[in-house]
Amino acid sequence: MMNRLQISLLLVLPLMLLLASSVSYAQDGVGEKEYYMQKAHFGVGAQAGLMSGMGVGIRFHPLGRFGVQLAGGAIAGEKTTASVGMEGQFDLDWRNRSRFFAFVGFGYYTNGEDELTVADGTWEAGKEDPRLTSPFRAGLGLGYEWDISNTLIFTANIAFTYFSEGTFLPLPQVGMYYMFD
Numbered sequence: 001m002m003n004r005l006q007i008s009l010l011l012v013l014p015l016m017l018l019l020a021s022s023v024s025y026a027q028d029g030v031g032e033k034e035y036y037m038q039k040a041h042f043g044v045g046a047q048a049g050l051m052s053g054m055g056v057g058i059r060f061h062p063l064g065r066f067g068v069q070l071a072g073g074a075i076a077g078e079k080t081t082a083s084v085g086m087e088g089q090f091d092l093d094w095r096n097r098s099r100f101f102a103f104v105g106f107g108y109y110t111n112g113e114d115e116l117t118v119a120d121g122t123w124e125a126g127k128e129d130p131r132l133t134s135p136f137r138a139g140l141g142l143g144y145e146w147d148i149s150n151t152l153i154f155t156a157n158i159a160f161t162y163f164s165e166g167t168f169l170p171l172p173q174v175g176m177y178y179m180f181d
Contacts, residue, residue: 035097036061042180043153047071049173051139051159052105053085057175065091067101071175079112089143097147097179103157106138134163143173153177 035041040062047057047069055073072084085107093100111132143157155175162168 034094036065036091036094036099037063039063043177044180045153045175045177047155047173047175049085049157049159049175050107050109050171051085051137051141051161051173052087052103052107054083054109057177059177061089067091069105081109081111083107083109085137097145097153099145101143101145102140103143103159104140105159106136109135109137134165134167136164138162139171141170141173151178151181153179 040060043057043059043061045057045059046055048054049071052069053071053073055071057069057071059067059069061067067089069087069089070085071087072082074080074082085105087103087105089101089103091099091101109132139159139161141157141159143155145153145155148154153176155173155177157173159171159173160168161171
């Protein structure tokens, strides 16, 4: 189980990377500016992955090599399932609007079975516990982003994911974002 210090570090690290982007931009003396060095860019779209959130996503890529992405969503039914996550991204290389990047991120997932008790009849003693054994996830990975039109970006990455119960797995994530210029 992750303690509060680990969770706090996972929240603060992507924000520190984002703040460092202004320092990185000041040090990049590029004559002809690339897409991500011209101005800050915002995006809205969708992401599917088991490390840093699944559902609607928003992203911010200020001038420089750093960016941040938030993703999450919920599906209501008999039980509400939900996820929320965040990534801090560092661009390793780019060509026009396509880029190769490293990232660190975390997520919280729930299957709607968080409040089970025998007393209120939501769980029977002796049956298998239906709650997620590992709702918190954290990891790092590599990704690539393709510009498939003037405004759409497709992202695919591999996240080396640590689950809060102790499992460590490499998992894929994909996303599609509309970029505002």
